[in-house]
Amino acid sequence: MSAVSKGGARGVAVGVLALGLVFSAIGVWRSRHHSPSEPPFDPLAQALASGSRVANREAPIPSMCYTKTEGVSNPCWTCHTGGVGNNVMDDAALQAEYAFSDVGQTNQWSNLFTERSAALADISDDEVLEYIRQDNYTPLRSALLGRPGGFKGWVPDLDLARGFDADGFALDGSGWRAVRYKPFLGTFWPTNGSTDDVFIRLPATFQRDADGQPSREVYRFNLAILEAAMTVDPALTDVREAHRQVEPVDERAGGVDLDGDGVLEAGVEEVRGLPARYVGGAAKVAVRQHFYPVGTEFLHTVRYVDPDAPTLLSSRMKEVRYSRKDEEHEDLRVRSFYAEEKEKKLQGRLPVFPGTPELGLVNEFGWRLQGFIEDARGRLRVQTMEEHAFCMGCHTNLGVTVDQTFGFPRKVPGKEGWRHQDLRGLPDVPQAGHAKPEVLTYFERVKGGDEFRANDELLSRFFSHGTLDEAAVRRAGKGGDRDLAWLVTPSRERALALGRAYMALVREQSFTKGRDTLLAPPKNVLPAVENGSTGLEAAGLLFEDGRLHLAWE
DSSP states (O other), rough: TTTOOOHHHHHHHHHHHHHHHHHHHHHHHHTTTOOTTTTOOOTTTHHHTTTTSOOOTTSOOOGGGOOOOTTTTOGGGGGGGGGBTBBOOOOOOHHHHEOTTTTTBBOOOGGGGOOOHHHHSSHHHHHHHHHHHOOOOOHHHHHHHTTTTTOOOOOOOOTTTTOOOOTSTTTSOOOEEOBBBOOSGGGGGGGGEEEEEEEEEEEEGGGGGGTTOOOOOHHHOOOHHHHHHHHTTTTTTTTTEEEEEEEEEHHHHOOOOTSSOOOSSSSEEOOOOOOOOSGGTTTTSSSOOTTOOTTOEEEEEEEEOOSSSSOOEEEEEEEEEEEEEEOOOHHHHHHHHHHHHHHHHTTTTTOOOETTTTEEEEEETSSSEEEEHHHHHHHHOOOOOHHHHHHHTTTTTEEEETTTBBBBBGGGSSGSSSOOOOTTTTTOOOOTOOOHHHOOOOHHHHHSSSSTTHHHHHHHOOGGOOOOOOOHTTTTTTTTTSOOHHHOOOHHHHHHHHHHHHHHHHHHTOGGOOOOOSSSSSSBSSBBSEEEEEETTTTTOOOOOSOOOOOOO
């Protein structure tokens, strides 16, 4: 990206080294302050104590779905949209009609309505900063590996303290690679309470050459193919017309002419069309547009907003989310799954997902999801069955997802997209098929900076006297003098307040009642829903063009 400094890679390396030193120092501090009489921490204990109990049978419905639209605000379009490629859920009708099951008509996310000003006042700025700068990720791995009887689920195997090289590969040799991407809309912006990052890993066969030997060049080549396959505009009727900027790869290592110029050469930075298969040890694996190969893994961490960190990423993690594609289904079977999901909704049937907290929950599309969240003392623990169910809705039956994922299809093209998450230098590019920048479109359609229109800071900055300042927002678009970081970064005061708000939830351990980071109960939320019109259709505010894919070029 031309907007990123040429010295970015060197800066990343220095930042990674500093981050490693911070993690090491925190580990020493924790070892010195651990009481020898304290029993070993069991990250699975709370989930085991909770058993299979799921009080909120509609936990997969996120709190945002209870937004009070009042016929003027439509945040629903970001997730519920017309059919997108192989995702034929086509749930745009949910913008027009509330269509909840009997259970879902009652908003069970009661944390939305809880006043916590007194609890927040008891937490100082210094306490917030000290808390969010502690490492609770490294101890999780140690606790799981040292657990009596072992742990059957996924154990975090990315050593964040060791960091990443200039190409985003984990220095621990685990095969994980950092992905830099444009965050999804609304809730996922730092100004609304959290930062996050994503890492991807392909199976070992994708990391080896045809002779079975480890090959970084083959791995990069296969990741370039996957990047092209997952980011191609679904509106294209002929995939041969697709093109994607990728990091420089050596076509000779893969034996495939990616750019279609008839010559196998090094330093190729464009994929035109899609090859039929991956290469090296994965040469028998077919390339499928908008589908990940079996064995693809994602690691997604959700963090606090550190106002003094250049990337805003805190050391402490609110959540660690892991997903793995365990099964692959043919196109027709995938389409039948979506049809079955629609039928379930029409019948008002409640969702059920097989699995356990220790092993994770599994959806029909072959993805296994497992999550860890803070306990009352800030240690990461395994989520309960009900807390896991919360994760399943957005990664199972939304119209906008691409093979049930959000982040990777929004990857920054090429080399600049293979490093740890950083919003600085990124332009607010439009969604595929859109003319206006994405955040500007969101502001116009939602009439605010979050689903509940509760972000007063963004309202003050960009909605002076209730009118959107389009010229100001466009400064972060292509050719503007600002970037995405400027657009969605909270003030220091707000960042610390958001940290206090979530710390209060952690201490309560009330995640089954909601995990939204809010400074006060939002006004634009329905405590209960009466199925029927949202008022948006009559107002001409229905949009079937929501996409994850972005128009970077």
